[in-house]
Each structure stands twice: as C-alpha cells, then as structure tokens.
Amino acid sequence: MAIASGWRKSSYSTNTDNCVEVGRVAGGAAVRDTKDRAAGYFTTTGEQWSAFVAAIKGGTFDV
Known part of the structure; x- marks a missing residue:
C-alpha cells in the first residue's frame, strides 16, 4: 500500500464527522473516512x- x-x-466540514480526508501519495491522492x-x-x-x-466543480454530482 502506498504511504x-x-x-x-x-x-x-469543521463541525461534522461526516466527511472524508484527502492525502498525498506518489502520483496521486488517497481518500479516507474521518469517522x-x-x-x-x-x-x-x-x-x-x-x-x-x-x-465536482462542473456540478456532475449536484442533486
């Protein structure tokens, strides 16, 4: 696994636990659940x- x-x-999302965090890995990104x-x-x-x-910026996931 990449570090x-x-x-x-x-x-x-400062006042909620329902979010994700993004980190750096060689050549890309890592995503994890804050909970x-x-x-x-x-x-x-x-x-x-x-x-x-x-x-996301283009609104693809807007509901």
Whole structure:
C-alpha cells in the first residue's frame, strides 16, 4: 500500500464527522473516512483525481 501524508479535509466540514480526508501519495491522492481512519484508505492516480475534482466543480454530482 502506498504511504499517504499531508491529510486535509474541507474547511466546510469543521463541525461534522461526516466527511472524508484527502492525502498525498506518489502520483496521486488517497481518500479516507474521518469517522474510521483506522479502516485505511483508497488511492487514485493523479489523472483520476483531477477528473473527479473537475466533475465536482462542473456540478456532475449536484442533486
């Protein structure tokens, strides 16, 4: 498993436990649940992470 570092969560989620954190791994990003950090994390490539962020900014997941 890739070693992740530099974990961050959105400043919009300061008063809640229902969020995820994003960390850095070589060539991409790691994502974990703030409620259960010990459960581990999944990783993405830099290209996958960029596409995901672009989809969020583009409103793809808006309900």
